[in-house]
């Protein structure tokens with residue numbers, strides 16, 4: 001099976017995205033991976049992915065909704081199919097965004113290490129993987145399954161606000177991952193002789209959360225301008241966050 005066929009089979013790509021991938025040199029792709037619960041997807045997620053795509057020159061940002069996230073209370077999470085449908089609607093008009101259901105096809109909890117191992121088979125080195133992660137989540141990385149292995153498989157992109165203090169990340173990397181991480185100020189990243197780099201990307205962090213959107217809906221208030229209209233209509237039609 002060719003790389004391209006594997007990729008088409010693996011991901012739910014729209015026709016324009018398939019064409020875009022088909023024209024790329026498949027050994028040298030830069031793929032962003034944006035994991036999350038997306039309950040629901042909102043403009044904070046979309047704007048972040050757009051800015052990281054542009055700043056790091058990525059070919060594609062792959063949204064990977066968690067089926068059963070290990071760190072969240074699952075009783076508040078609507079079924080995967082709804083979160084998937086809303087992502088499909090939200091990503092439809094962006095040719096460099098795509099969507100993967102890898103985590104829904106695996107039984108058990110959705111551990112990032114399993115997803116990354118899987119993606120590495122589809123995109124072996126020298127293709128580059130970039131795992132997008134909010135700074136708060138990054139500070140908790142040592143609670144993740146096989147966290148040290150993650151740094152062999154993927155670069156990280158820490159989503160930071162302007163004024164973010166680099167020191168905390170430096171200390172965490174050197175004390176918990178490897179003492180050989182060095183801060184490269186010019187490129188705003190931490191480099192390592194054998195592990196993958198950890199980038200710091202200043203993005204416009206819109207003050208929007210899925211929690212707030214769910215609360216607004218259940219309180220009968222407007223979510224207009226917080227999510228794409230198509231997502232808003234889906235939520236209204238299905239009543240998934242009512243009551």
Ligand code: ATP
Nearest residue numbers: 035036037038044048133134205206208209210211
């Ligand atoms: P919840 O409120 O249900 O906890 P959330 O809005 O934080 O959800 P998630 O699906 O948990 O959304 O987040 C997925 C990823 O998106 C995480 O890495 C998180 O840091 C990032 N993220 C969430 N909200 C924003 C935002 N407003 N701007 C930028 N990144 C965000």
